Amino acid sequence: MSDPRDEARDLNAAEHVLGVEDADARAASQARLRNDPAFAADVEAWEARLGPLAEDAPAEAPGAHVWTRIEQATGDNVIAALPRPAAKPVASGKGVNFWRGWAMAASAVAAAALVGVFMLTTPKMAPAPHHMVAKVMGMDGKPDVVVSYTTGTKNLMLTPVGDMPPKGMTPRMWLMRKDGSVMLVGDVDMAHPERKQLNPAMADEVAHAKGVMISLEEAGRQPGRKPSGPMVAKGMFSLV
Amino acid sequence: MHPETERRGTRDAARAALAGQLVLTGKGDRAAFRAVYQATSAKLFGLILRICNDRETAEDVLQEVYVTVWNKAEAFDPARASPITWLAAIARNRAIDRIRARKPAAQPLEAAAEVADAAPLADGALEQSDEKRRLEGCLDGLEPRHAAVIRIAFFEGRTYESLAEREGVPVGTMKSWIRRSLIRLRTCLEG
Structure with missing residues (x-):
């Protein structure tokens, strides 16, 4: 190791690996990891230095259902067969629901709409809690995002596994409904996994959706009721 | 053989086997992936559970970790990282991301x-x-x-x-x- 070390950068890497950064500093380091190969090399070196501490972690068996979910989320059986030509516009005239909208209580308008939904689609038997998984595949056949949803807890989980979007573009996720319409989910952060607890209206939408698709939109462009950019990935839900 | 030498031999063999299974996982071998999970999930779960301090959250994170492992195992290079270090880094990163995302209170x-x-x-x-x-x-x-x-x-x-x-x-x-x-x-x- 004769090359002169950038001490500040190396210390930044050490702190990142140890995990002492707050959320903002951590996000900054994660961005730097993607853009600064020297920093990435420092991080790798620190992972090798501190990683052996993990040997002290006590072994603890996870529940058996975890492997079942992993198998579902990684299996080829959830890959979408080629779907209909193009998604039709959404029928509903509701406002845009972004992630925060999904996680928060429904607005009065949405609540009213929900009453309508309930009246139309009355009491199917309350289904036992189940787990739904969609592996969202790009056109190159590689997975971009794994979406999983547990009806009991109403937890929707997004695990990005694909490449970062091209500069100036944002991947935007849409729910594919059974009637062929789509509904905006929100922009996908390809750098971090996300988990959201859905409000009842959204939970119902997801529970009855066919799958999800991702369009590639110009960054900062306000979403409409359907994608403006090309569809770049999709995946159908399968039940676990 | 000296007991310590023997022990080390066993440990090195286990580590080499795990590294091999990770490489195979990177090539899409599901049996190898399963073997990786069986060999490492309890350790990684222990690690994640300590950070998240909540079993349900930790199981979610564990799921994310192995989905990531399946998709990123191609990038694992046994010449550059020990398999456990590589896996533990993914697990700690995901777990810390999760706790940073929630309210610090x-x-x-x-x-x-x-x-x-x-x-x-x-x-x-x-x-x-x-x-x-x-x-x-x-x-x-x-x-x-x-x-x-x-x-x-x-x-x-x-x-x-x-x-x-x-x-x-x-x-x-x-x-x-x-x-x-x-x-x-x-x-x-x-x-």
Whole structure:
């Protein structure tokens, strides 16, 4: 190791690996990891230095259902067969629901709409809690995002596994409904996994959706009721 | 064969097998992926559980970790990283991301401190890798309180602020403890 070390950068890497950064500093380091190969090399070196501490972690068996979910989320059986030509516009005239909208209580308008939904689609038997998984595949056949949803807890989980979007573009996720319409989910952060607890209206939408698709939109462009950019990935839900 | 040599041989073989299974996982071999999960999930779950401090959350994170492993195993290079170090880095990253994303208020982590503070068990020391032994040797060279803080940071994923509060020292002091310790560890490990 004769090359002169950038001490500040190396210390930044050490702190990142140890995990002492707050959320903002951590996000900054994660961005730097993607853009600064020297920093990435420092991080790798620190992972090798501190990683052996993990040997002290006590072994603890996870529940058996975890492997079942992993198998579902990684299996080829959830890959979408080629779907209909193009998604039709959404029928509903509701406002845009972004992630925060999904996680928060429904607005009065949405609540009213929900009453309508309930009246139309009355009491199917309350289904036992189940787990739904969609592996969202790009056109190159590689997975971009794994979406999983547990009806009991109403937890929707997004695990990005694909490449970062091209500069100036944002991947935007849409729910594919059974009637062929789509509904905006929100922009996908390809750098971090996300988990959201859905409000009842959204939970119902997801529970009855066919799958999800991702369009590639110009960054900062306000979403409409359907994608403006090309569809770049999709995946159908399968039940676990 | 000397028992210690034999033990080391077994450990190296296990590690090589795991590295091989990870490489195969990167080529899409599902049986190998399953073997990786069976060999490592309890350890990674223990690691994640300590950071998240909640079983359900930890199981979610564990799921994310192995989905990531399946999709990123191609990038694993046995010449550059030990399989456990590579896996543990993914697990800690995902777990810390998860706790940073939630409100900082609700984190009663007192129970977790016990194990992090404890010195490694004598028996367990036999199972340690050479890298781990060297690291322990270097940690022993630090001020005991500083070494304890490094362990707590590693196992609990706490921020500088949270560590400072726990130890009852100003954040600036905590930063200088940790930074100095990290630099000393690096020097020691490279020496």
